[in-house]
Amino acid sequence: MKDAPGRFLRALGALLVRGPSARYVLGDLEESMRRDLARGVPLGRARRRYAANAAASGLGLLRVRVRSRATRTSALGVSWLDVKLGVRMLVKYPGLSVVGGIAIAVAVASGTFVFGVFSNFLHPELPVPEAETLVGVQNRDVETFLLEPRSVHDFVSWRAQLRSIEGLSAFATAERNLTVGQGSAEPVAMAEMSASAFRVLRVAPLVGRTLVESDEAPSAPAVVLLGHDLWRSRFGGDPEVLGRTVRIGASTATVVGVMPAGFGFPVREQLWAPLRVNVLEHAPREGPAIGMFGRVAAGFTLEQANAELLAVGSTVEDQPGVADLRPHALWYPYMIAPPGGTETHVVRSMLAVLLLIASVNVATLVFARAATRESEIAVRAALGASRRRILTQLFVEAFVLVAAATFVGVLVAWLVLEWGTGVLVAGFDYRTPFWWKIELGAGTLLYVAVTALLATVVVGVVPALKVTSGLGRGLQQAAARGSSLRFGGVWTAVVVFQVALAVAVLPMVAYLARDAFRYGLSEPAIAAEEFLTVRLERDRAATETDAAAERARFAGVLEELRRRLLEEPEASAVTWANRLPGMEHERVALEIEGADARAAAGNPPSAGTASVAVGFFEAMGSPVLAGREFRSGEADGTVLVNESFVAAWLEGRNAVGRRVRKPGTAEEPQPWWEIVGVVPDFGTEPYAAEDARLFFPLPADRADAVRVVVHLGAGADGFGPRLREVVAGVDPTVRTSDVMPLDQLGEARRRLFTGIVVFVAGLAAVALLLSAAGTYALMSFVVARRRREIGIRSALGADPRQLLAGIVGRAARQLGTGALIGSAIGIYLSADWLATDGPAPLLIAALIPLATGLLACGVPAARVLRVQPTEALRDE
């Protein structure tokens, strides 16, 4: 048919014109074209008109459909219009949006971050086939309940006997010096593993082979397996790496394989060698520290495996003079990173509580806002909106706020995870297992979604239910005469609690912040930047046999190193210690001879401890103030103390000749140490005021690792490469790491500390913000509700000040009570600081909420005084 649109045009029309009206429109298009043709319009033009009209009509109908969908309500009774209104409310009440949004965002960010990190403990995902059957086996001393890793006897016995655990394997880990070709020795985490381990793990090598049983024989040639990262970084991913020879410590080994990316068993290792242990060489509870693991055999459960382990028992049992051991099997990841039981759950619950507190506070603000919108709600109800409809709208408004805040919170948590985990790991010196994922996983996002929904319910539904509960009676009244709502007991309690909380945490934050600030400003007593430090560690195999001889050799290395370094023109002094100024010092509780008054007062003496070489303080440029330094060959029985120690525990009296010891029991008293000298404070503490310190002599032949300090004067940085050269010249197997000027030594801890202070201060700022906003909302509410009364009373000649006292007095008293309770808690929490640091930060901390509170109260209160009787009454 020549006058019809034709198949192609009809298909085009059907494609363009959609929806329920399509058939009428397509009919019109068809008819129009026929009429055009009948009027003599050329076919081509008629076709073009058909196509153009089809396109225009399709577009028009689409617009109609989209618009009607936008106003149509979904199954939940929510329409796009509600969402649009919600966004509009955010913009219309920026104060509430910003304060509430920040509070929720901070709570969400903290929760997300902690949840993300803790998931690694609670729900680790080990990248090993059938990871759920992989178990670790541990031995514990039945008396002390401490782990006993020296279990080679049990390993051999269990491997032969256990039926419920298959392929029991052992590993021993150590950081070793790896030398490739003519390069320098660099540390690498290495595991010596039973050959069976790789069969049990079922992870195939990327290149070459894994370890096999024949590699374990003492006479077999030494072989190693490389980790993927190590292969890439030290061998450039060389595909011809098999057969190459590397040096590990002083011995050599041949590369036989490369493991795939992401494999770092048992913890985060990159180099594997066969474990060669001769059990007969070791007495029970002696020998190398090992870890054990295997697979729960098919048909057995973990409980059955544990029962069998207990039945088989430890070989150490019933041996005279050796405490019994009790074996225990547990899921492998839990052995390496224990999930931490209840405290993990407590921390997680606390974060949920944090969000809940934030939500309740925001709910208070939303309620106060909803109260000001009473007449709007009344009008809507009068126009036929059901209570359900109004609830929905208020819920969606809250949802928009919470969703926006949650988005920001998750974004912040993600940034902190990216940046903060490194700081955390470095600050706590924690080696994360290779299966850890520092990312926002599905579980974490689910947690976020659930908590956000909860927050929406608290923020949106609770106030909305309250506001709409009087729909009908109360609201009609409200529309006619002003607010009928009461700022009820619960809401007031929330505001009072918030004020108390803010006031309580501020002193602590003030002391912390002052510590952080003071450290930033403090000048170390020594020129720390003139000293270059290096950590030296003797290379030791996990299964070494004669440690004493190796240590004596290491002592010789240190002496030789000192001699050679002093030959360098730049170096003016060389010394060493186990801990240097700026590092964390192990703290011990102490007893001081003839001075136990303080101990009775509940403040027992304690000090951070370090062991130092002979002449350490002279070399550090801070010679003794009284007495003498350690003498050569001096070992146990003598100690040095610093100025802070004398000030804190001896009230400045003469220290030399006094004796101190660790507190012991009457039956087993600890030996006394005599103080032979007093040394100056270094002034390089990353945390706070200089701490009390106790120094022991460090006999070189007892150390496995020391920190060597070289005094160089200006330009200490540049000496690093030369220092490494000199060390390598003395003994290439000695590992050098952390070469850095002394002033940078505490950097990781300092960053962690600063991070914590910033985080705590942030939380405190949010608490303060919320308390101020809550106070403001409460006061505004009270004033708004009694506006009419204020008008009448001031028209009748009431004294404005009395009026003010009457109107806001009660609320002010409530808030004041909250502040008082908060101060009491705050003083209690910061009592230690108060005792040592004085009250200045406490006073400042008290002033901040006072000023904020006055401002938050004052602005609404001033409104009382400005109420004009005529205006207030005209509103009716």
Next chain:
Amino acid sequence: METLGAFEQLLLFAVLRLGDGAYGVPIRELLEEETGRVVSSGAIYTALARLEERGLVASWAGEPTPGRAGRPPRYYRIEPGGARALLSAYSSMQAMARGAVRELTRLAEG
């Protein structure tokens, strides 16, 4: 009182004048004939849907007629609300134009 746009007014007049025969094709033809402009059918369907949503017109499906490939037309009728809105708009226009048409013509032609 509902307010009407200029195109909506023209459309309502067309529906009114076509009476029982007011559906897409004749509406467009009448509009094009009287205004001398090409009218997009997309604009007509959009405006009619909006007017119907506001309750100013009502519509119903007719019987399929020949020449429409078996598809029925959709007829439109002006509702009382629509009639009041159109009357009000027209009256306002007339009131405003009173005594100004001659001058308007002169200016337009001049």
